[in-house]
Amino acid sequence: MDKYQGLLKAHNLKSTHQRLAILKNISDAGHIDVEFLYSKLLEKFSSLSKATLYRNINDLLASNIIEEIKLPELKQQYEIKKEPHIHLLCKNCHNVKDINYNLDSVYSEISKDNKFKIEKSFIVIKGLCSNCV
Amino acid sequence: MDKYQGLLKAHNLKSTHQRLAILKNISDAGHIDVEFLYSKLLEKFSSLSKATLYRNINDLLASNIIEEIKLPELKQQYEIKKEPHIHLLCKNCHNVKDINYNLDSVYSEISKDNKFKIEKSFIVIKGLCSNCV
DNA sequence: TCTAATTCAGATAATTAATATCTTATTTAT
DNA sequence: ATAAATAAGATATTAATTATCTGAATTAGA
Incomplete structure (x- = not known):
């Protein structure tokens, strides 16, 4: 079972391929902004809608699975929620x-x-x- | 002479009423976002264009007179540049x-x-x- | 497994935020 | 006071984000 499926389930979010790919890409990158994340996802899901990405980012934020990081002079970044650092x-x-x-x-x-x-x-x-x- | 006129002049920026009001409002607020700053400015300059505000914010940033502050869960904030804190x-x-x-x-x-x-x-x-x- | 209920994805359209362009007005140095 | 330079306002444009709707995928239960 994929590492994130349980996490999604625990928050009553369905494990769609898109969602799992979003989590994987954020995790791989460590920190990533919407634009770059979208470009990475397109490699696998050429028809992925930007609306889907934004919707999922907001859902994952609401469930505290990911969090927003504001870094000076850079666009809003996202990362998998982890211990404070x-x-x-x-x-x-x-x-x-x-x-x-x-x-x-x-x-x-x-x-x-x-x-x-x-x-x-x-x-x-x-x-x-x-x-x- | 207004407190900010010298500063503007030192950066070859003209001391327009709009600019001085922008600086005064940022200074008074300590930290302020574009939307609230605009609403404050409208009280004095009812015809102020939002383009003017954005243009000036960028000019003042470029001259290092103000700086951007990213606070979690809040919109981009601006403050008068001061010592690190x-x-x-x-x-x-x-x-x-x-x-x-x-x-x-x-x-x-x-x-x-x-x-x-x-x-x-x-x-x-x-x-x-x-x-x- | 198969099916039904639920939720989600994709495709727009609609908002909202930010920037660019152009003309007129203001500022400032002389 | 005047002229040159720059800025303001108006508007159009672009970019970013969100909302709405319909068909598709997921999941729980038979």
């Missing part, structure tokens, strides 16, 4: 690397200083990756 | 507070661990502000 964005090759880094002490200090109840953080660090230095 | 976004009232916090040691560690040359970071922390707890 920091994005390292290379300004040259536009590759995005996900890293984990414990910021609990930072958060607790910020929370205390500003009387702000932290729920989630979005961190993008822009610069040059090792390949592009 | 962390955004605290309240998920309830959508207010955004700017804070400063020194993350140099975090950055140097991330940079070393990932062989990544850091240029700039974008940090948004979502949660509940003191008014909305």
Whole structure:
């Protein structure tokens, strides 16, 4: 059974070929925007309607299977929902690397200083990756 | 002399009433999206064209007088360019507070661990502000 | 399996957002 | 005050996203 079929079923979404291909492509890319995702999908489903893609993106977002990532100067990106992480964005090759880094002490200090109840953080660090230095 | 006239002049941009009003409204709001900015501007310039607003936003971005901020689940926001800072976004009232916090040691560690040359970071922390707890 | 109910895909059409073009008006340096 | 340069407004155009409708695919149950 395909890796995503159970996930779709758990959210009462039918496992259509289109949906599975959308998830596979997002997963393979790590991060992807609508335009590029559409071009990849057309390779397999030459008749795929853009409306179908947008509809599915919205359905998958609503089910929290994927999430929107806003990266500076880039179009809206989508990724499979995973644990919170920091994005390292290379300004040259536009590759995005996900890293984990414990910021609990930072958060607790910020929370205390500003009387702000932290729920989630979005961190993008822009610069040059090792390949592009 | 208006506070922004010198800035515009330094970038060879004429100080039109529209431009000054755009800067004033962005500054007053702290962060603002195109739609709300347009509605605010219409109060003063009832005939302002949306094309003028978009054109000016792009001109001001190109001159680095304002910058784009991408906040999760919200439309593209604009703010007057200032020192790097962390955004605290309240998920309830959508207010955004700017804070400063020194993350140099975090950055140097991330940079070393990932062989990544850091240029700039974008940090948004979502949660509940003191008014909305 | 076969069938029926449900949901989805594809094809438009319709919105909405953003940009380009053109003419008139405003700004600014002299 | 005037002339050159640039910007504003109006409009058209393009791009992005969503809505609607009908036929097709999926899935649960017999």
